[in-house]
Amino acid sequence: MIHTPVLIVGGGPVGLTLALALSRQGVRSMVVNDRKETTTHPKLDVVNCRSMEVFRQLGLAHKIRAAGNPVGANQYSAAAASASGPFYTVMTDRHLVYQPAARGAELIRECSDGSLPREPMQRIAQMNLEPVLLDEARADPNIELRFGSHLYGFEQDDGGVTALIHDVDSGDASQIRSLYLIGCDGPNSRVRNFLNIDYDATRDLLGELFIIHFRSTEIHRLYPNDEPYWHTWIMRPGFSGLLVSPDASRTDYVLHRPFAPRKGETLESIVDAAIGQKLSYEIVQSGPWRPQFLVARSFGRKRVFIAGDATHQYMPTGGLGMNTGVTEAHNLAWKLAAMVNGWGGPLLMQSYEAERLPIARRNRDHVKKCAAAVVESQFDAPDIQLGASALAQASRAAIATQFESKVSRLYEALGVEIGYRYRNASTIVPDSSSEPPSDDVRYEPTTWPGSRLPNAFDREGTALLDRVPYRSFVLFGSDAHVGEIEPLSQAAALANVPLTWLSVDEPHLRTLLETRFVLVRPDQHVCWRGDAIPADCAALIDRVRGA
Numbered sequence: 001m002i003h004t005p006v007l008i009v010g011g012g013p014v015g016l017t018l019a020l021a022l023s024r025q026g027v028r029s030m031v032v033n034d035r036k037e038t039t040t041h042p043k044l045d046v047v048n049c050r051s052m053e054v055f056r057q058l059g060l061a062h063k064i065r066a067a068g069n070p071v072g073a074n075q076y077s078a079a080a081a082s083a084s085g086p087f088y089t090v091m092t093d094r095h096l097v098y099q100p101a102a103r104g105a106e107l108i109r110e111c112s113d114g115s116l117p118r119e120p121m122q123r124i125a126q127m128n129l130e131p132v133l134l135d136e137a138r139a140d141p142n143i144e145l146r147f148g149s150h151l152y153g154f155e156q157d158d159g160g161v162t163a164l165i166h167d168v169d170s171g172d173a174s175q176i177r178s179l180y181l182i183g184c185d186g187p188n189s190r191v192r193n194f195l196n197i198d199y200d201a202t203r204d205l206l207g208e209l210f211i212i213h214f215r216s217t218e219i220h221r222l223y224p225n226d227e228p229y230w231h232t233w234i235m236r237p238g239f240s241g242l243l244v245s246p247d248a249s250r251t252d253y254v255l256h257r258p259f260a261p262r263k264g265e266t267l268e269s270i271v272d273a274a275i276g277q278k279l280s281y282e283i284v285q286s287g288p289w290r291p292q293f294l295v296a297r298s299f300g301r302k303r304v305f306i307a308g309d310a311t312h313q314y315m316p317t318g319g320l321g322m323n324t325g326v327t328e329a330h331n332l333a334w335k336l337a338a339m340v341n342g343w344g345g346p347l348l349m350q351s352y353e354a355e356r357l358p359i360a361r362r363n364r365d366h367v368k369k370c371a372a373a374v375v376e377s378q379f380d381a382p383d384i385q386l387g388a389s390a391l392a393q394a395s396r397a398a399i400a401t402q403f404e405s406k407v408s409r410l411y412e413a414l415g416v417e418i419g420y421r422y423r424n425a426s427t428i429v430p431d432s433s434s435e436p437p438s439d440d441v442r443y444e445p446t447t448w449p450g451s452r453l454p455n456a457f458d459r460e461g462t463a464l465l466d467r468v469p470y471r472s473f474v475l476f477g478s479d480a481h482v483g484e485i486e487p488l489s490q491a492a493a494l495a496n497v498p499l500t501w502l503s504v505d506e507p508h509l510r511t512l513l514e515t516r517f518v519l520v521r522p523d524q525h526v527c528w529r530g531d532a533i534p535a536d537c538a539a540l541i542d543r544v545r546g547a
Contacts, residue, residue, distance in 0.1 A: 004030040004144065005340045007163055007178040009151045009191050011035070013044075013126065014308030014325035015184030016133035020058055021333035023142035024470050025522075027340050030176060031137065032149040032165050034185075038134055041285065042213060042254050043126035045230070045246035046319045049097075050417045050452075051326040052119035057470050057524070060136060061119060067132045068124030069247065071101040075123060076229040077411060079377075079403040081236040082276025083222050083243055089400035090229065095412045097121060109461075114445030114454030114512045117418050118465045123230055125246035126322070149174075151190050154181055156303045180336055180349075181304045184325070187292075189310035195301055199294040199313070201364070206315070206371070208288045212255045212267055216281035220250040228253070233377070233407065235399065239273050253281075260288055291315035293368055295360045299353035307332055312360045317370035318410050320363045323417070328356050334470065334522040338545065343496040345547025347426045355422040366416045366440045373406040414443035422450035422525060427546050429528040447514045447526045456512050464509065468524050472498035473544070476518045478510045484533060485517075491537035497545050519544065 006022055008015045011033030019029045047055070047064060055061045065071055075098050080087040092098050096107055096116060104120030137143045146165065152173070154163035161181040166173050183191025220226045228245035242256040255274050261267065267283055275281075292313035299311055308325030332352050338344030419438060422428055428450045436446045445454030455465045468474045473492070477485060485501050492499035504510060519528040519540075527544045534540050541547075 001162075001175050001177050002030075003177045004028055005179050006030075006336055007032070007161065007176050007181045008184055009033075009163075009181065010184035010186060010189075010308070010310070011134070011145065011147055012039075012184065012186065012308065013129055013133060013322050014329050015182075016130070016137050017054070017058075017326055018182060018184060018307065018329040018333055019137055019143045020060070020133065020140065021329055021470065022337060023140050024058055025334065025337035025341075026142070026471075027333075027337045028142045028144075030144040030146060030178070032146045032151060032176075034148075034150050034168060036148040036168075038130035039127050041127060042244075042246040042252055044129070044316070044319070044322050045123060045125060045244050045254070046323075047122045047124055047129065047326075048319055048323045048417050049117035049119055049121045049414070051323045052122055053117060053418075053465060053524070054326055054330045056119050057465070057468070060132070061122075063132050063136070064124060064129065065101065065122055067128045068122045069101070071105075072103075073100055073123070074098075074225075074227050074229065075100060075121070077231040077233070077407070078229045079233045079235060079399060079407075082234055082239075082274060083219060083232055084276030085222075086396065088235075088396045089403055091404060091408065091411070095408075096414075097411045108455075109457065112456050112508050114456050115443060116455070117414065118455045118463050123246070125252065128247050151185070154191075154194065154304070156181070161303050179303065179340060182332065182336075183304070183306040183310045184308045184329070186309045187313050189306060191304065192296060192306050192310050195298075195304060195306075197296050197298045197301075197306070200297045201292075201294045203292060203294065204290050205293055206291050208260065208290055210257045210260045210286070210288050212257075212271060212286040213284045214253055214255070214271055214281045215251045215284060216253065216279060217251055218279040219253060219275060219281070220245075222275075226250070233374075233403065234274055235377070235403075241270075241274055243274050252284075291371070293364050293371075295357070295364055299357055303349075305332065305349070305352060311356070312364065314364060314367045315371050317374055318363075318367045318413065318416070320367055320416070324360060324363050327359070327420075330523050331356055335546075337471075341496075343545060345542065345545050348546025351425050351427045351546055355425045355427075358423065359420050362420065362440070363416060366413060369440075370410045373409055377403050377406045409441055413441045416440040417443075418452055419443040420452070421448065425450065427521075427527060427544050428525075429540065429543055431529060445512065447512075447518050447529050449526050449529060451526050453518070453520050453524050453526055454512055456509055458504075458506055458509060464512075465524055467502055468520050468522070469500070470522050472500045472522060473527075474520045475499060475501045476504050476513055476520065477501060478504050478513065478516045480516065488533050488537045488540070491541045494538070495541050495545060495547070497541055 006029040078090040152164040232243040244254040307328040
């Protein structure tokens with residue numbers, strides 16, 4: 001029998017992020033994964049701003065940027081007849097998301113009202129992201145990796161979980177005993193299926209789409225400065241699709257089409273039509289895929305939980321698949337660490353589903369709206385004329401207007417990325433204030449309990465979010481003295497809850513915090529706020545630790 005505090009099934013981005021997040025809190029884990037190597041398919045093409053904040057807290061943001069698109073490269077989205085043009089519109093500087101990452105970081109530094117994230121997003125393909133996380137995990141003494149191992153089954157009892165894993169080559173079996181088991185094993189999750197948890201929604205709602213991954217050393221020359229746009233939405237009579245440049249190599253491209261090759265079409269003819277001229281390229285792989293809008297009915301039972309694609313399957317419109325999984329791992333890891341380290345209460349693990357399931361559903365709704373916007377922009381567009389006449393130019397201008405008004409929600413949705421809130425959770429202490437407006441596109445900074453702490457910089461250039469270590473709660477206080485916060489510190493110490501007090505005295509930060517005191521969890525979400533330390537500090541500490 002092999003013992004580990006946490007057994008993680010699935011070694012993709014979410015499983016590896018969970019293992020690394022646990023290690024940052026001193027908790028050991030084992031990761032088992034069917035595959036022996038990381039993926040060779042581009043898959044995702046962006047780590048969004050909230051996920052980059054998470055990776056920053058874990059000390060990984062700079063490594064991910066080094067493996068992704070150069071920080072000075074464009075992040076533009078365009079609508080065009082083909083990659084060779086004509087281009088109807090190119091969305092560039094209208095929002096933070098289109099800015100090169102280096103320029104985005106400058107804009108964030110200049111922001112003092114909390115309306116921007118701590119980190120800009122990063123364009124990177126999953127085939128380039130996974131090796132970064134895997135290398136980090138391999139070098140971590142708290143993480144045992146068993147790639148090439150298959151989960152055969154598990155049983156749980158009041159004290160833990162006993163799992164049986166098989167080596168995929170030899171068939172040798174091992175029993176693993178853990179306090180908790182987490183399934184990060186993808187859409188066909190064995191962990192979810194063993195728990196008999198079904199998805200909530202209609203499968204295959206849109207039917208079958210088609211994808212072609214190809215490589216070319218010539219296509220980048222079609223774009224200004226030899227930099228392919230992030231996304232080129234192709235719309236013209238007889239052809240529609242999306243050409244994605246997912247990584248920094250300027251050689252990999254992914255073409256999405258709304259249907260498989262029709263009679264008389266070849267893969268090459270489809271790629272040629274998307275490019276708009278005959279260039280050299282190599283087709284790496286292709287095939288149909290089925291976009292989904294699914295969320296699991298439950299996120300786990302007793303000592304077994306699920307995260308990532310095991311909890312949700314989204315069409316990539318809006319880029320919320322893996323990014324939702326990263327924030328699930330971020331929410332889950334500190335709670336697991338609290339239980340392993342002995343200060344988490346009996347309600348803490350229940351709060352994972354209570355907090356994250358509504359967010360998964362909210363994100364699904366946003367993805368549906370994004371998908372509808374794409375369909376409308378491509379298939380309900382004004383007639384496109386490609387000539388040089390005034391009528392043709394007017395038609396292309398109309399296309400540009402409709403594209404920007406509809407498709408922009410895929411990219412500019414800071415509200416859904418950093419504005420999500422944990423409502424009515426057992427570990428969040430509500431106050432008497434009304435909930436501020438919430439929108440999936442526009443983000444309004446707030447410390448309303450359950451919200452992510454808004455970010456701004458102090459006079460020394462240190463960000464509020466950077467002052468929240470992943471191993472501790474943080475009490476931000478304005479005009480406070482040690483004696484005033486001592487009862488809360490003592491209550492935390494008696495419960496073995498790690499708590500740090502940080503004084504805030506800059507006027508713009510006081511305004512941003514909204515109340516004199518703001519208590520922030522390790523995952524950077526506000527769990528209590530008020531203008532005075534409560535009379536019953538033990539009750540407050542017990543609430544936020546799930547006791």
